[in-house]
Amino acid sequence: MSAALAKEVLGDSTSEEITDADRDSLHILPISILPVMHPMLRRARLVKNARLDSVVEFFSGMGTGSGQSEISAVAKLVAQQGEAHKDDFELLRRVGDLSSFDVYSLRILLRANNIAIVDHSALSLSPSKVRSLSAYMSTFTRPLVKEIFGMDATNIQQFGDIIALFHTPNAGEVRERLAAMSRKLGIPVMGIPKFLEDYGDIFMSLSYYRQCLDHISPQIQVFMDSMRDLRGNYQMAQDKNLMVAIDKIEEVVNNRLAAITGRLENFERSTSDMWRDLTAERFRKIESLVSSYHTGIGGVLCALSVKMNAWSRLFPNPVAGGPVRRAAFIMSDMRQGIDRICSIEDDAPMLSVLAD
Secondary structure, eight states: OOHHHHHHHHTTOOOOOOOHHHHHOSSEEEGGGSOOOOHHHHTSEEEEOTTSOEEEEEEEETTTEEEEEOHHHHHHHHHHTTOOOHHHHHHHHHHHTSSOOSHHHHHHHHHHTTOOOSOGGGGSOOHHHHHHTHHHHHHHHHHHHHHHHSSOOTTOOSHHHHHHGGGSSOHHHHHHHHHHHHHHHTSOGGGHHHHHHHHHHHHHHHHHHHHHHHHHHHHHHHHHHHHHHHHHOHHHHTOHHHHHHHHHHHHHHHHHHHHHHHHHHHHHHHTTTGGGSOOHHHHHHHHHHHHHHHHHHHHHHHHHHHHHHHHHHHOOSTTSSHHHHHHHHIIIIITTTHHHHHHSOOOOOOGGGGOO
């Protein structure tokens, strides 16, 4: 899509609403949360395309498709209009280089790049997403609730429900447990709500990534089945470049998927008895360690989800498209950017390093 068409399509619209889908996405960034001045840009989004390039998307919808333009093309249009917004496009280029647009990665990466946020609430998951993570969060809420309230967490759907437990009829018993928790953590009782807020947020991030992984995994299996079918096709098997590309893509996807799965499973196992010897200092170390996971896990999940979503849209079932079209897409969009997945740093240690 040309940048000129983008301006025409946008017209005089002033909507900068951030949808829940945008807020919860790995690969979408509403530009309005950034300190960008140009009104045309503030109504658009940065998105990762199938080649893992960040582009400006001006519209997207059923029947209209996605209206995308390269950042440089939009910058050229603005320059032709005589509007001085050079800083806007320099900012978009910097943000476009980030490996993921999920809220947890953005909190770290934007701060690391000294990029101010217009609305910090934009870097939080939507209420609907938080509710959908309740089953994942139970791994982390169950030992906490048992520690404080001496009960199972069967009725806990989200972290706000834990706060409600403070108003239970057994107030005296709860106060005693809070006092014991205060002594264990080395923080005043009044500081416990903030501690619980931090606890909830850090484990919400792991639940979010686990849910993303669970969503992507079946798509990856379908994609791998398609690669096996192409290898078994006599005509396709004669194309050595295609076979090399398939081998490379499979190797990268399998290795990175295994690494992420192993890291998340390691953390889930390690938290089962966390409260047995938890202190405020140890929790802050855990919090720092989990935060160090965000950019690596987020970056890989973002790349894999974009790739798999692109494949699923074009080939929604095993017979859609045919081998020739599938091979062509592999040699174009699927293999482009695959090296970027390899380059995403993931040198954070496993949680087991805190066992001592």
